[in-house]
Amino acid sequence: MRFYLLSDNVDTLVGLRLVGIEGEVIHEKTHLVETLKTITQDESIAIVLLTTKVVLLAPELISELKLRNQNPLFIEIPDRHGKSNMGESVDDYVSKAIGVKLTK
Numbered sequence: 749m750r751f752y753l754l755s756d757n758v759d760t761l762v763g764l765r766l767v768g769i770e771g772e773v774i775h776e777k778t779h780l781v782e783t784l785k786t787i788t789q790d791e792s793i794a795i796v797l798l799t800t801k802v803v804l805l806a807p808e809l810i811s812e813l814k815l816r817n818q819n820p821l822f823i824e825i826p827d828r829h830g831k832s833n834m835g836e837s838v839d840d841y842v843s844k845a846i847g848v849k850l851t852k
Contacts, residue, residue: 749794
């Protein structure tokens with residue numbers, strides 16, 4: 749079981765390669781959709797890391813994959829340009845998964 753990264757920039761890709769995580773740089777929605785089809789068929793990939801900008805290329809598709817697929821697990825990570833509103837993304841994901849709006 750391994751990690752795989754889908755990044756919008758080379759810096760994040762190189763940084764994670766230093767710790768042994770393979771991946772690729774994605775800039776277009778069509779490339780993302782093709783890559784996700786391949787990844788979901790590869791049983792050796794357990795966790796897919798996606799930078800926020802990659803998720804924004806196809807947010808509906810990513811949300812659907814997060815909710816419907818048990819393997820691989822899709823995790824959004826901030827990149828060097830990312831904002832620190834990751835808690836909101838997690839809240840949205842949990843709210844969709846359980847059908848209950850989380851409040852602070």
